[in-house]
Amino acid sequence: MKNFAYTRAGSLSAAAEAASAEGADIIAGGTTMVDLMKIGVRNPDALVDISGLSELEGHEIGADRIRLGALARMSTVADDPDVIAAFPALSESLWKAASPQLRNAATLGGNILQRTRCPYFRDTAYSQCNKRNPGSGCAxxxxxxxxxxxxxxxxxxxxxMYPGDLAATLVAFDATVATRGPGGTRTIPFAELHVLPGDTPEIETVLEPGEIVTAIELPVVPAMRASHYLKARDRESYAFAAASAAVGLEMDGDTVRDVRIGLGGVAAVPWRATAAEDSLRGSPLTEATAREAGRIAFADAQPLEGSAYKIALGADVVAGALLQAKSRMGGE
Structure with a gap:
């Protein structure tokens, strides 16, 4: 790890200004940044610590909106009884994301901006990584x-692959992200925060230099109460998803009125399965229709040889999450 300058920001405006300097990076919980610095993937000239900005802490569940401060800790939100009751998938996507030690330290803002777990990105012994070293190729x-x-x-x-768990829930439930930068504030639809790799995989979000995530907001919808986050992984604790699904249901009798399906562990950015949602709205939710929705969710997948297993696995995960969500509203 190379030497770097350290600044503890006293205000949000000062943090945005300092972070806009060339070679500067933001640090909060540090669970991703310090990790990447240790392995030589990130080498900032300066770190701007925003962990002391109390206005970015806390979370609130209102009648119409849920607000999550960017510095709210994963464990605090995941373990809140009100969150568990109002939006189970939110709690589950945080609870299943990391070890207890990391959940106690990691912030929500940092979590949604975490970098890929691709071994060729994280191991600097591999020179071919367009995300880490633009123009070098892809191992x-x-x-x-x-x-x-x-x-x-x-x-x-x-x-x-984008590795986060929380993001699957946020993209399915129309979250927005509030930011503050040198040029002022803005609100970004969460579905537009991350960008596809295209020819420039080193550009991962639409954030400008010095722009800081200050909060995450979601409109409250009935489908939140009957929601579930299901994660398939190599081991039960602290492993990244091979495939996951965040789903929510609103039923009108036996008919699906509203359904939300976000996918994790399978895409370059947080991914919403809109075609699978469309297949269920206005229809009954049975094991057969849940499995068909899972099939539709992965119909357009473009796997490589090693990742082809994710298609069948992901379809099963979507179906299982839907049926579990239905059980939470007394369905059979």
Missing amino acids: ALDGGETTLHAIFGGSEACVA
């Missing part, structure tokens, strides 16, 4: 191991 596409890679949203330059 995964050049005959490398691809079991952890994206089957949606990849390009000829990069097939790295």
Whole structure:
């Protein structure tokens, strides 16, 4: 790890200004940043610590909106009884994301901005990584191991997978992200925060230099109460998803009135399965229709040889999450 300058920001405006300098990075909980600095993937000249900005802490469940401060800790939100009752999938996507130690330290803002777990990105012994070293190539596409890679949203330059759990829930439930930068504030639809790799995989979000995520907001909808986050992984604790699904249901008798399906562990960016949602609205939810929705969710997947298993696995995960969500509203 190289030497760097350290600044503890006293205000949000000061943090945005300091972070806009060339070579500067933001740090809060540090669970991703410090990790990447240790392995030489990130080498900032300066770190701007925003962990003391109390206005970015806390979370609130209102009648119409849920507001999550960017500095709210994963464990605090995941363990809140009000969150568990109002929006189970939110709690589950946080609870299943990391070890207790990391959940106690990691912030929501940092979580949604975490970097890929692609081994070729994280191991600097591999020179071929367009995301880490633009223009160098992609070791995964050049005959490398691809079991952890994206089957949606990849390009000829990069097939790295976005690894976060929380993001699958946020993209399914129309979250927005509030930011503050040197130029002022703005609100970004969460579905537009991350960008597909295309020819520039080193650009991962639409955030400008110095722009800081301050909060995450979601409109309250009935489907939140009957929601579930299901995650398939190599081991039960602290492992990234091979495939996951965040779903929510609103039923009118036996008919699906509203359904939300977000996918994790399978795409280059947080991914919403809109075609699968459309297949269920206005129809009964049975094991057969749940499995068909799972099939539709992965119908357009473009796997590599090593990642082809994610199609069948992901379809099963979607079906299982839907049926579990239905059981939470007394359905059979």
